[in-house]
Amino acid sequence: MVIQKEHAIALERLLADKEAGKAYTAVAPEDERIYLELERAGLASLPAPMQRVPTYLGEELARVLRQLSGSGALPDPASWPEGWRWVGSEVIAMLDAADRGAKVGPLAIEPLVRRGLAAPMHDREKNVTYVGLSDGGRQVLEIYRALEPVLEISAELAAAIRQIPMGPTESSQLFTGSHEEHLLEAMRLIAYSVPNSDVYAFTALGQAVKRALEVGGFATEGEVLSVPLLVALAAHVDGQRIAAETLMMLQSLEYVGAAGELLPAGEWALEAFRLLQEGARRTVWSFAVEAEEAEVLQAIHALWEKAAANPEEVPTFDRLRRAMIDRKVQEYQKLVEHYGRRLEEMPERRQEIARHFAEARDLAHWYDEHFDLRAVLFSLESLNLIEAREGERQEEVFRLTPFGERVRKDQAEHERDVTSAAVKSITMTRKTFSAPNLEWYRESREAGLIGTAEPTEAGLMYAELAERIHRKPYLTRYELLVFHHIPARGMDLDELYHALAGELQPEWIRWALGKLEARHLIEILPDGNIVETEAGERLDRALSGVPKGIGSPVNPILYRLLKALALVGTLYARERRVRVLPRNIETAIKLSGLTRTSFEDAISLARVAGFIGQNTINEAGILLLEAVEAMNPGERFPTAHRDLR
Numbered sequence: 271m272v273i274q275k276e277h278a279i280a281l282e283r284l285l286a287d288k289e290a291g292k293a294y295t296a297v298a299p300e301d302e303r304i305y306l307e308l309e310r311a312g313l314a315s316l317p318a319p320m321q322r323v324p325t326y327l328g329e330e331l332a333r334v335l336r337q338l339s340g341s342g343a344l345p346d347p348a349s350w351p352e353g354w355r356w357v358g359s360e361v362i363a364m365l366d367a368a369d370r371g372a373k374v375g376p377l378a379i380e381p382l383v384r385r386g387l388a389a390p391m392h393d394r395e396k397n398v399t400y401v402g403l404s405d406g407g408r409q410v411l412e413i414y415r416a417l418e419p420v421l422e423i424s425a426e427l428a429a430a431i432r433q434i435p436m437g438p439t440e441s442s443q444l445f446t447g448s449h450e451e452h453l454l455e456a457m458r459l460i461a462y463s464v465p466n467s468d469v470y471a472f473t474a475l476g477q478a479v480k481r482a483l484e485v486g487g488f489a490t491e492g493e494v495l496s497v498p499l500l501v502a503l504a505a506h507v508d509g510q511r512i513a514a515e516t517l518m519m520l521q522s523l524e525y526v527g528a529a530g531e532l533l534p535a536g537e538w539a540l541e542a543f544r545l546l547q548e549g550a551r552r553t554v555w556s557f558a559v560e561a562e563e564a565e566v567l568q569a570i571h572a573l574w575e576k577a578a579a580n581p582e583e584v585p586t587f588d589r590l591r592r593a594m595i596d597r598k599v600q601e602y603q604k605l606v607e608h609y610g611r612r613l614e615e616m617p618e619r620r621q622e623i624a625r626h627f628a629e630a631r632d633l634a635h636w637y638d639e640h641f642d643l644r645a646v647l648f649s650l651e652s653l654n655l656i657e658a659r660e661g662e663r664q665e666e667v668f669r670l671t672p673f674g675e676r677v678r679k680d681q682a683e684h685e686r687d688v689t690s691a692a693v694k695s696i697t698m699t700r701k702t703f704s705a706p707n708l709e710w711y712r713e714s715r716e717a718g719l720i721g722t723a724e725p726t727e728a729g730l731m732y733a734e735l736a737e738r739i740h741r742k743p744y745l746t747r748y749e750l751l752v753f754h755h756i757p758a759r760g761m762d763l764d765e766l767y768h769a770l771a772g773e774l775q776p777e778w779i780r781w782a783l784g785k786l787e788a789r790h791l792i793e794i795l796p797d798g799n800i801v802e803t804e805a806g807e808r809l810d811r812a813l814s815g816v817p818k819g820i821g822s823p824v825n826p827i828l829y830r831l832l833k834a835l836a837l838v839g840t841l842y843a844r845e846r847r848v849r850v851l852p853r854n855i856e857t858a859i860k861l862s863g864l865t866r867t868s869f870e871d872a873i874s875l876a877r878v879a880g881f882i883g884q885n886t887i888n889e890a891g892i893l894l895l896e897a898v899e900a901m902n903p904g905e906r907f908p909t910a911h912r913d914l915r
Contacts, residue, residue, distance in 0.1 A: 271311045271414055272455045273357040276304045278335055278347035284314060284324040285332035294321040303449045311456035312417040327413050334413070338406045343386035353447055356385055357410060359461035359703040365403065365411040366703070367464070367795035372759035374401040375797025377707070381465045382407060419457045421479075421546060423495040427453060428483045434460075435723030436480060437471030438695055438706050438714070443723060444470050463705040464796035471699040471706070474550035478542035486524035486535020494523055500543040507532055507540065550702045553803075555903060556694040557653065557736040558788035560781070564681035566646050569593045570656065570668050571678055584661055585668045587643070595637045602627040619777060645746055650674065651826040652744035652789060658827065660865045673739055680728050684718055688732055690784040691794070692717040696725045696733040707796050741789050741901040742826040743809065743894065748774060750813075750822065752782040756792060758802045758810070766800060790901045805900035812893035815880045823879045827864060829898060831872035832881060832891050834862035839887065848887035 273281070280301070287295045297305050297320050305322045308314040313328035324332065335356075338344035344356075355361065364378035365387060374388045379401050382388035387407030392399050403411070423431070430450045435443050441462065445451055454460045459476030463469035472480055479495060487494035502516045503525055520526040525536035532540075569590055576583035583589065605620065606628050614621065623640045630636035647668065650656045655674035661667035670678060695706035695714035706714065714720040719729030745753060755761075755769050763783075770779055783800075786792045791806035802810065809824070816823045838858045839850035850858070859869050876882045881891035 271313070271357055271359075271362070271417065271419075272307065272355065272452050273331075273335075274355055275347055275350040275352060277308060278350070278356060280304050280308060281313065281324070281328060281332040281335060282347065284308075284322060285329055285336075288324060288329065294318070294323050296320065297322055307449070307452045307456050310420050310422065310453055312419050327417055330409070331413050334406050334409045338386040341386075343389075343404070343406065355467075357414075358467065359455055359458075359705075360464050360467050361385065361387070362411070362414050362703045363461070363464050363705075364797050365407055365414075367797040367799055368403050368407070369411060370759070370801050371762070371795055371797070371799030372402075373762075373799070374403065375762050375795060375799035376764055377465050378797035421457055421475075421495070421497055421500075421542075422493060423479065423483070423487070425489045425491050425494050428487050428489075428494045431459075431480055431483050434472075434480075436477065437724060438463075438469050438699060438711055438720055439471070439723045440711075441467055441470045458702050461699070461701075461703045461705045463707045463711070465707075468708040469705050469711045471704075473702055473704070474700045475542060475545045475702070477699070478538050478545060482525075482535045482538035482542060486533065486539070489523065495539065495542075497546070499523075499525075500539060500546070503536060503539055504543055506530070507536075551700060553903075554694050554698045554701065554704075554793060555736040555790065556690040556697060556788050557688070557732055557739070558690040558693065558784045559653070559655070559677060559681075559688050561681070561685050561687050562641075563646055563650055563655075564677065564685060565597060566590070566594065566643070566650060567655065567670060567674055567678040568682065569597060570670055571675075574669075581662075584665075586661070586665050587647075587668075590647075590668065591637075591643050594641070594643055595634055598637055598641060599627075599633050642746075645822070648744045648822075648825045648827075649746070649785070652742045654739035654741065657863070658868070659863050664865060666865050666868055673735055676731060677735070680731060684728070686717055688717050688719070689713055690787040692719050693729075693732045693736050694787070695720060696729050697736050704796070736788075737903060739902075741898070742829045743824040743898055743901070744789070744826055745822060745824055746782075746785075747821040748778050749782040749785055752779055753786055753791065753806075753810075754813075756786075756800055756802060756806075758807050761800050762798045763794065763800060764798065803900065805897045808893050808897035808900060812881070812890045812897060815890055817878070817880070820875075820879055823875075824894065827868055828872045828876055828879075828881070829894070830862045830864060831858075831869060831876060832887060832895055833898075834858040835882070835887055836895060837861055846889040846892055848892065850885050850887070852885065 284295050294317055299320070302320065305314055308328065309316055309322065313325055313331060314322045315325055317323055335347065339346045350356070361381070364382055368374040368378060368382070368388065374382055379388065383401065387404055387410060388401050389404045390399060391402040427450055454476070458473055459479055460470055461473050482495065493499065499520070502512050503520055506512050506517065506520065506526065517526065521528065524533055525539050527533050570585045573583055573585035573589060573593060602624055605624055626640065627636055647656065647658070651658060654671055655677055656668050656670055658666055658668055691710040692714040695710045696719060698704040698706060711720065714729065718726055719732060720726065725733065751773065752770065755766060767776060767779060783792070783794060787794055790803055791809060792800055792802055794800055813823060835850050835858050836848050838854035838861065839848040841848050859866060862869055864872070873882070876891070880888070881894060882888060
């Protein structure tokens with residue numbers, strides 16, 4: 271939905287003509303494009319050529335415009351600057367973020383207030399002033415959510431779509447302000463970034479349509495992709511008989527082959543049809559890995575390579591620790607030699623470590639003081655990159671998962687931090703109105719996840735991981751501190767940094783937020799708001815009774831313990847408990863894949879944290895298990911980004 275000066279004037283005319291009792295609004299040839307853009311957005315309909323009537327929602331939007339301009343909250347549309355967007359996908363994204371965050375985020379305050387869609391408000395109960403959505407802002411968001419755009423692609427528009435980069439990329443690569451661009455945005459095929467439309471991307475529906483038209487839909491005139499054509503294609507694939515001329519059209523457009531088989535363009539067209547019917551997803555999945563975590567992946571891989579010749583070299587914790595000490599000593603020896611006395615020129619987080627290295631007499635003690643290997647292993651397992659298992663000699667050993675191996679190979683070629691913001695710059699385009707803001711986009715470019723016009727191979731890989739891995743719960747003490755400060759709704763990034771100013775350095779807060787988002791416990795919205803996900807809210811409740819002083823109350827090993835106990839126990843739904851018979855504990859140990867020592871240590875932690883009793887999983891433990899379910903996709907995405915090539 272795009273509303274600029276000409277669209278607002280056209281909506282007012284449609285409403286005025288209807289109120290005057292006219293059967294329709296006559297459209298002059300030179301204005302046809304404006305009304306066609308409204309029709310594609312679902313705000314107007316076409317009773318006959320060169321005639322338009324407003325839809326119910328078109329009338330409602332026209333009334334919102336009237337009310338806002340009449341009250342002085344918005345200038346009269348006739349005075350708007352040419353090309354100024356009152357509503358567009360970036361405005362919808364800001365409205366949606368404010369609705370989810372229970373207030374307008376810092377990046378969206380000025381744009382929404384200027385449009386009459388937000389206003390200062392006062393919460394008497396909390397005695398705080400904030401900026402929230404106005405009645406007009408809520409009405410515009412409700413109208414957008416209720417609209418049903420009309421998907422109709424002409425041969426001319428299809429040719430334009432083929433030339434447009436997929437994105438995310440800078441909006442300068444798009445013919446901004448043109449009729450074609452307005453049609454694409456009206457049909458929700460492209461979206462712009464918050465707050466200033468600096469970046470655009472094809473949406474989930476747009477990606478499917480573009481892929482279909484890149485390998486099919488070739489014609490010189492007429493419609494090449496529309497809802498009636500998609501309905502007919504779906505019916506044909508389902509084995510229903512369709513009209514011979516319709517089948518011929520599907521074949522001529524290369525959606526169906528000569529023998530009636532589905533062609534690649536038809537597969538993408540069916541994906542577009544699915545998205546039209548079911549809607550794009552609202553959930554954003556992300557992923558994050560630090561370069562230092564990737565080092566541990568490399569060390570595990572190297573030890574397994576040695577173990578192929580010598581079984582004594584399997585990566586137990588002690589062997590892995592020794593290998594990491596050697597790696598870190600070599601790394602910091604080179605850094606100290608390179609910087610010499612100019613340690614202050616070194617990246618800030620490494621300065622203190624390097625200073626202590628230069629003074630260290632016991633390098634093993636130096637390593638343990640500055641690097642927490644167990645925490646790194648927990649973090650890697652929480653993101654499905656490694657798994658701790660019982661080895662042949664009943665010791666704990668670490669193996670890379672297939673996902674971990676893919677990350678290891680990528681990092682071997684280009685070792686760097688991959689942030690949550692960089693990854694979600696790609697995955698967030700799977701929504702209806704989302705493109706990454708400029709900061710996130712640049713972060714993704716710097717990490718090599720987005721190229722000049724679309725995701726790179728590495729970007730597609732990390733996006734696929736975000737949507738496919740099975741997350742397990744884990745919170746370091748830094749992440750726990752940050753997590754405890756975030757309410758379900760009503761906080762933005764500036765407020766969080768201010769609240770933690772005396773407790774954590776900004777860099778630690780930023781990394782904690784990235785890990786919390788990668789584990790799908792929070793979501794940082796494009797306007798600067800932070801919200802807890804469903805998983806985060808459940809984990810919050812599960813942790814509410816944990817005694818203070820437990821630095822890391824949840825980790826993948828504890829989760830595997832609870833999961834195994836739940837599998838061998840009996841759920842008492844009314845009591846919200848799972849009771850486990852003592853004789854089933856041995857089975858639980860086998861199901862967990864843990865060593866007996868790890869299993870027993872996890873039981874001790876679970877009891878202290880209050881997740882289990884003597885022979886039961888209590889409500890807090892059940893909430894933790896439910897949180898993990900919500901941390902992971904409940905569906906497989908048929909158009910994972912790795913396939914969008």
